[in-house]
Amino acid sequence: MSVRTAVPIAMRVSWLVLFALVIGEFVTDLPGPGWATTSLPAVVVFALMAATTVLQRRAAAPRGEPRPPVEVDPPVTGRWSALNSPADRTPSHGTHVYGQTYAIDIVADPETGEGAPPARPAFRWLWPVFRRNGAFPAFGLPLLAVGDATVVRASDGQRDHVSRNSLAGVVYLLLIEGNIRSILGAHRIIGNHVILDLGGGTYAVYAHVRRGSLRVKPGDTVRAGQALGQVGNSGNTTEPHLHFHLMDGPDLDNARGVPFTWRGVGVPANGETFTVAERAGERAGERTGAQAESRAAGQAESLPGERAAGA
Structure with a gap:
C-alpha cells in the first residue's frame, strides 16, 4: 500500500477514534482517572490527525x-464565470489532495437585459439561508466530454442538496458537513462524478454532477463534445457548479494534479467571464433535451418568489 493510499485511511480512522472517545465519555464509566481514559487518548489522536494531514498534503504535492x-x-x-482558478494560484483550492492542484470551479453566468438583476443569485449574509437548486442557472446544464476518452468511473447516486450560499450555510458546510464528508472519503467530497481516461496518463474529473443525469457508465468510450450528464449540486459544494480538473491517475486518493488549458479559452482567472460556442459535431438533440429537462426541474424546485433557472 502506497503512502498516498495509507494516509487518507489513517485520517479517517483517527476521526472515528475521536468520535468513539467523545461518545464513550458520555455513555460509559471507564475505570481510572479521566486524563488517562479520555484526555490523553484524545491528545494522541489529535496529534495523529495533524501528522496525517501534513503527510497527505506532502504526498499529493507535485514532484x-x-x-x-x-x-x-x-x-x-x-x-x-470562473472561481478558484489555477490562473490565480496553485493549489487553486488550497490543497493538493484528490489531484486538484490545478482544479477550477465554473458557474453559469448568462447575460440578462440592461437593468435586470444577474441570473445567478448573489451570496447573502443573512437571508435566505438556503436556496433551491433551480434558482441557479448552472443547474441541469449539459456536461461535455473534453476529448475522446474512456469512462473509468461514473457515479450519480448522491442527492443534490440545497445551496449553502449564505453566511450560515457556509459556516455549516465548513464546520459540520465538510468534516463529515472528509471522514467518509473523496467520493463524498466530489459528490456524483465522472472520470475520463484521456490517454497518455491524463484523467479528467467532473465533480458535483446532478443525480440521475449520467448518460455514461464505466467502460464506455466517448467522443469529444458528447454529453456525459448535467451540472448538479452534490458533494461538498455551496451552489450548483462544475468542478473540473485533470490528474495523473484514476484514483482520487493517489493522483496528482495535471495542468490544463481549454481550447479556445485558455485558463480563465477568478471572476473572468468566458463564452464557449456550441461545437461542430455536438449532439444538438441531446443538449436541447437536457436544457428542457433543466428548465422543467428549475421551475418545479424554485421556492416561492425565486426566479427559476431558465425562466
Missing part, C-alpha cells in the same frame, strides 16, 4: 518540474 498543460476542449458551452 519535480510540472507537466506542460494538457489542451482539452471546454466541458461546457454558453457563458460562464
Whole structure:
C-alpha cells in the first residue's frame, strides 16, 4: 500500500477514534482517572490527525518540474464565470489532495437585459439561508466530454442538496458537513462524478454532477463534445457548479494534479467571464433535451418568489 493510499485511511480512522472517545465519555464509566481514559487518548489522536494531514498534503504535492498543460476542449458551452482558478494560484483550492492542484470551479453566468438583476443569485449574509437548486442557472446544464476518452468511473447516486450560499450555510458546510464528508472519503467530497481516461496518463474529473443525469457508465468510450450528464449540486459544494480538473491517475486518493488549458479559452482567472460556442459535431438533440429537462426541474424546485433557472 502506497503512502498516498495509507494516509487518507489513517485520517479517517483517527476521526472515528475521536468520535468513539467523545461518545464513550458520555455513555460509559471507564475505570481510572479521566486524563488517562479520555484526555490523553484524545491528545494522541489529535496529534495523529495533524501528522496525517501534513503527510497527505506532502504526498499529493507535485514532484519535480510540472507537466506542460494538457489542451482539452471546454466541458461546457454558453457563458460562464470562473472561481478558484489555477490562473490565480496553485493549489487553486488550497490543497493538493484528490489531484486538484490545478482544479477550477465554473458557474453559469448568462447575460440578462440592461437593468435586470444577474441570473445567478448573489451570496447573502443573512437571508435566505438556503436556496433551491433551480434558482441557479448552472443547474441541469449539459456536461461535455473534453476529448475522446474512456469512462473509468461514473457515479450519480448522491442527492443534490440545497445551496449553502449564505453566511450560515457556509459556516455549516465548513464546520459540520465538510468534516463529515472528509471522514467518509473523496467520493463524498466530489459528490456524483465522472472520470475520463484521456490517454497518455491524463484523467479528467467532473465533480458535483446532478443525480440521475449520467448518460455514461464505466467502460464506455466517448467522443469529444458528447454529453456525459448535467451540472448538479452534490458533494461538498455551496451552489450548483462544475468542478473540473485533470490528474495523473484514476484514483482520487493517489493522483496528482495535471495542468490544463481549454481550447479556445485558455485558463480563465477568478471572476473572468468566458463564452464557449456550441461545437461542430455536438449532439444538438441531446443538449436541447437536457436544457428542457433543466428548465422543467428549475421551475418545479424554485421556492416561492425565486426566479427559476431558465425562466
